[in-house]
Amino acid sequence: MYVTSVESIESVRTGHGNFMWVLLPEQIGVPNFVLRYFQVPPHGASGYGKHPYEHEIFVVTGQGVLKGRTLDGQPVEQAIRPGDAAFIAPNEEHQFRNEGDEPLGMVCVVPKGCE
Amino acid sequence: MYVTSVESIESVRTGHGNFMWVLLPEQIGVPNFVLRYFQVPPHGASGYGKHPYEHEIFVVTGQGVLKGRTLDGQPVEQAIRPGDAAFIAPNEEHQFRNEGDEPLGMVCVVPKGCE
Numbered sequence: 001m002y003v004t005s006v007e008s009i010e011s012v013r014t015g016h017g018n019f020m021w022v023l024l025p026e027q028i029g030v031p032n033f034v035l036r037y038f039q040v041p042p043h044g045a046s047g048y049g050k051h052p053y054e055h056e057i058f059v060v061t062g063q064g065v066l067k068g069r070t071l072d073g074q075p076v077e078q079a080i081r082p083g084d085a086a087f088i089a090p091n092e093e094h095q096f097r098n099e100g101d102e103p104l105g106m107v108c109v110v111p112k113g114c115e
Numbered sequence: 116m117y118v119t120s121v122e123s124i125e126s127v128r129t130g131h132g133n134f135m136w137v138l139l140p141e142q143i144g145v146p147n148f149v150l151r152y153f154q155v156p157p158h159g160a161s162g163y164g165k166h167p168y169e170h171e172i173f174v175v176t177g178q179g180v181l182k183g184r185t186l187d188g189q190p191v192e193q194a195i196r197p198g199d200a201a202f203i204a205p206n207e208e209h210q211f212r213n214e215g216d217e218p219l220g221m222v223c224v225v226p227k228g229c230e
């Protein structure tokens with residue numbers, strides 16, 4: 001096993017002023033997927049865009065909005081908070097917005113080799 | 116996208132008195148991996164055992180111990196707490212023990228089709 005934490009590794013600053021900790025990266029030998037932790041600062045957001053792989057997320061801290069499309073293609077905005085999980089399909093446009101006063105913190109899992 | 120929460124779906128009772136919420140299951144069309152939330156009650160534990168697929172976990176609540184082996188095969192016990200992430204390799208024996216007074220809650224991701 002391999003154990004790490006958001007406190008013991010450096011975060012990466014992403015394009016929109018957010019922070020990403022790549023907690024369980026390819027380099028440790030994960031067979032299938034990579035586990036990261038994302039933090040969107042208060043009133044920040046991720047870019048609105050898409051990529052050819054899925055996100056599976058779990059909200060740990062904060063309050064926000066996930067903008068995307070329903071599984072049958074309709075535009076949707078959904079409030080998210082701790083205890084919520086979301087699946088964002090490959091090639092689905094999406095955006096995370098922090099609409100609260102504390103960081104929006106999320107576990108975000110992606111396939112190995114996608115980024 | 117598909118959004119759900121630990122409050123809106125039923126948990127499954129697992130063999131050792133723990134609780135599992137299968138938040139992002141195969142049925143919603145996930146291409147590669149399934150995201151679950153696990154809760155080990157105070158002073159409870161999971162079984163000590165192994166399976167042919169990996170776990171990738173992120174601790175959300177509580178305090179516990181992860182018993183397993185290092186990546187080079189040495190027995191190890193490691194304290195875990197919120198903000199920690201762990202990779203448990205396929206076929207590695209492991210156990211989660213809750214050594215605190217609040218539930219040990221963890222996101223636990225496994226490959227699609229493994230269970």
